[in-house]
Amino acid sequence: DAKTTQPPSMDCAEGRAANLPCNHSTISGNEYVYWYRQIHSQGPQYIIHGLKNNETNEMASLIITEDRKSSTLILPHATLRDTAVYYCIVRVLRLDSSYKLIFGSGTRLLVRP
């Protein structure tokens, strides 16, 4: 199964862009990259996902390298409420049509005032 590697912690100033990197060098061609975040001990919150193209939604942008071995989550204008643990996850389809989420260790992002 593909594994993900993330830096344990990062910080950025409020109002600036936060760029969170993730390595997934063993990802297979049909496996998606998902990003979730967890604020305090709440349930993980879905942010964005992608296969090979760059994706953008109201929360963030996801840049995936052409070889798909790494990706970057971009929060364009970080706010204090974006302080959380961010998980980069590879989502694997099982034979029974359920999914397996392979959680990495996450990046603890601290947004400074």
Added chain:
Amino acid sequence: NAGVTQTPKFQVLKTGQSMTLQCAQDMNHNSMYWYRQDPGMGLRLIYYSASEGTTDKGEVPNGYNVSRLNKREFSLRLESAAPSQTSVYFCASDGTGEFFGPGTRLTVL
């Protein structure tokens, strides 16, 4: 649309006691999951149900049983709680991505 709901929110048990954690989703998802999260760690899969009537072991199933009661509900049972099962338990269901419940914080003394 409540999403994924879990009960109870908090529970304290004594070693050897049993309890059932309840989970329900109203998004008509086929797959449901139970995870545990220990302090400072990522989530680990306990059991999952690919569809109504099926259940399978995940990464850390020992000490737990599950029941997929119907498409909406997926319960997790601890038959004889142990201190090592002190954790936060999250239920999730799966559409285009997994949607997680708010968690149950369980302490076993």
